[in-house]
Amino acid sequence: MKTFFIFIYSILMITILSAQDYDSSFVLSEVETLKLSGNLDSKYSLNKTRKSSPIYNLMFYNQDLSDVLSSYRMELYLNGDYQTKDLGFHIKTHSEYYNDNQFDINLFEMYGNISLFQNMDAIIGKKMLNWGKGYAFNPVGYVNSVKDPENPELAKSGIFSINLQYSKSFQSDFINNMAIDLIVIPSIKTINNKISELEYTDLAVKLYFLLWDTDIDLMSYYSKANSSKIGLDFSRNIFPSLEIHCEYSLFDNHSKYTVSDSILMLEKISGSSYLIGIRWLNELNMTFILEYYHNDAGLMLKEYEEYNKFLLNAISSGNNISVSEALNMNKNYFTSSNLMQDYLYLKISLPEPFNWVDFTPALYTIYNLNDNSFIIGMPLSYKPVTNFEFILWPTFLVGSDNTEYGSKQYEGKLDIWARFYF
8 A cells, every 4th residue: 555655656746846847737738737736844843741641641651751752753745636627636645754664654535526417516536525614613524524623724534435516506686506415425344344334324415505695504414333413504794804603413323432430331322512603804914713612422521530530540550451441442432632512712813913924923722611721822834935834833731630631641832843835
């Protein structure tokens, strides 16, 4: 598999370098275009450890480490898009390099699109989908990759699917556009890594309407192996500078994991999750994004405290087997970026303050309303020359010992990030 990806990388790089004047977007004919793009990220991170954290003590059990740890990695994104009038092929790859012994190559996207009839397209392959109107959270993101609320715009791996899209425009006072997405998702549960049972194929449907200048989506997700869901979202500009967006989802047969008396418990629950948010651009060109997110499937405060107690008991036992089991349980069932039920997200960004050209500072916080812990970060982006960006990104995790962010393995980190575009 790695040989295949390296071959693809080589073809893309040769094509990029051989393009006239190093232009990564060029026309093959009147109806054919080939666009090649990507970026190379070099990231150096400093992490201030929290040695009272149960997760820290599980990860580095019986290891005497310094208070500040560092890591270095490179990430390479390579994208290729070939498009004709009715047919296209798209690929997006991602690789991570830590050292010569740890080099990972991943296929984020590889899909083809074809125009079947007027207003109808088919997309087949592995593609990243984006349902929902929320910025940091997406309760109706049934087909989305898992989003990182600290960096919602980060590219993620897509899913393999067959997607039929139909759209139509109207000349009407109340409806302007409508679209239908029908998505078939083959089961990831396979036999011998190749065969899967047909009954475990998932189906997703989304209906889109532009009604009275309001974007509205109705969506449904059916699965035999996972939770089935239905939901809706909408987005509307109240004023030219103020937008409001909402998402609401109902789910059934959702797997919720908790810990009781040091035993992992599985409960099938029904409930809802929802989000309401605003995006405001003021007269100073400052953008505010504010969102409230609730999830019935998240842990309640006492449930999180019981889980945290289980981790602490495993560490204090001095038993290597108990430590290993607790670490595996944490990785398999409790690694969500928002484990609990209620969160508040706020981000403020201001491009080029004080006439500092190509400099964009931002400030964000994710506040856990259930235990009053929070994350606060301040990414600072500077683009001094074309196709280069420098990012300085300090982050702090604040809370008491028995809270979500107060029990993380790090209490702060500093990312130093150089990004080269092509």
